[in-house]
């Protein structure tokens with residue numbers, strides 16, 4: 431952001447303050463707030479687009495560091511803010527000062543001026559808080575060491591859980607979950623080879639590297655994230671954006687052409703697309719959210735997968751936990767249950783998730799996951815396989831969920847996945863069987879269990 435941008439009506443600082451308030455005060459996800467923001471600027475100019483992108487960066491930065499920034503704010507104000515909406519303005523200003531994103535005088539002056547446009551009576555207060563931060567900065571930064579939530583930028587309940595479940599890895603995990611995630615692509619091997627796509631990247635002077643631990647052999651990691659519109663062949667479906675850990679699902683499901691496959695929680699269709707890129711399947715893709723399901727169709731169309739010879743694709747908005755309402759009684763060869771979860775493994779992509787989820791949400795989600803497992807198991811053929819997946823690191827949603835399921839079902843057993851043995855030992859936590867992918871530089875946190883019906 432340039433420090434001299436005047437505070438015009440769509441100032442990034444104002445938009446960012448609104449985004450931060452929506453997450454921290456109203457409990458609205460950043461994805462939903464950003465979608466609303468873009469929709470309200472649907473006829474936007476290039477300036478608006480730049481402002482929204484700058485606001486997005488600021489809001490992501492604040493939410494990544496919200497433990498630390500809220501600690502500063504509490505120390506600097508001592509009383510509840512009046513009005514509470516000053517929170518967003520002050521956190522954005524503190525973030526700019528703390529991370530030294532712009533010269534300090536500009537960060538202070540412009541935060542004050544944007545906040546005062548809305549709350550003229552608060553001008554002196556906002557100015558005093560930010561100037562006090564500058565004066566007390568050294569003491570405040572030292573005090574962070576004594577406060578785990580401020581030090582690690584995670585809620586305490588989350589830290590306690592990770593410490594208990596990953597006693598030797600939790601610091602590495604938290605460190606990774608606080609980083610900026612890489613942009614990872616999945617090449618559509620139906621349309622091109624990875625080598626040919628990489629040649630196009632080279633021609634376009636886009637730097638990339640190939641990851642290890644890539645069972646689908648379709649992943650490419652960009653050195654610097656770029657808008658998808660700048661990717662060669664994106665609109666023509668040569669490539670998708672998908673984390674490397676998510677790219678493990680399709681190879682793990684062990685699919686072959688012609689199989690009848692249920693993708694039970696499919697939207698926005700990242701894994702549905704990958705499955706169809708690997709084999710011409712008879713797929714039923716369900717999602718309970720009809721709006722999100724529309725994105726599955728859009729993605730499959732862009733990838734050129736809706737007209738695949740020998741494939742059959744049906745999309746249905748339905749509750750996967752109520753098959754009586756949609757199942758035709760024909761058993762499936764394969765079921766992918768990419769279950770709704772806390773998404774605790776992907777918070778570097780969605781840092782608002784750290785502050786939106788409560789400890790009690792995890793139990794509700796675990797109950798929902800076991801409801802879905804129970805409802806879908808009878809739909810699998812004998813000899814068929816179900817892949818249970820989450821993007822969570824919490825055992826209540828992962829290994830504990832699967833152990834309880836195995837205890838309830840004598841006809842279910844875990845089927846080992848051979849390609850894990852080719853991967854780097856430290857990436858695969860064998861202590862947490864079946865397979866927990868601990869977040870690394872190249873991969874978000876995921877969990878997979880492949881269940882065979884005997």
Ligand SMILES: C[S@@+](CC[C@H](N)C(=O)[O-])C[C@H]1O[C@@H](n2cnc3c(N)ncnc32)[C@H](O)[C@@H]1O
Nearest residue numbers: 695696697698699700701717718719749750768
């Ligand atoms: C982790 S996301 C799925 C991501 C998707 N598989 C992909 O790779 O792009 C979980 C999805 O489950 C859907 N969902 C939640 N409860 C559901 C239910 N009872 N039946 C069907 N879908 C459900 C949510 O709407 C959400 O789209």
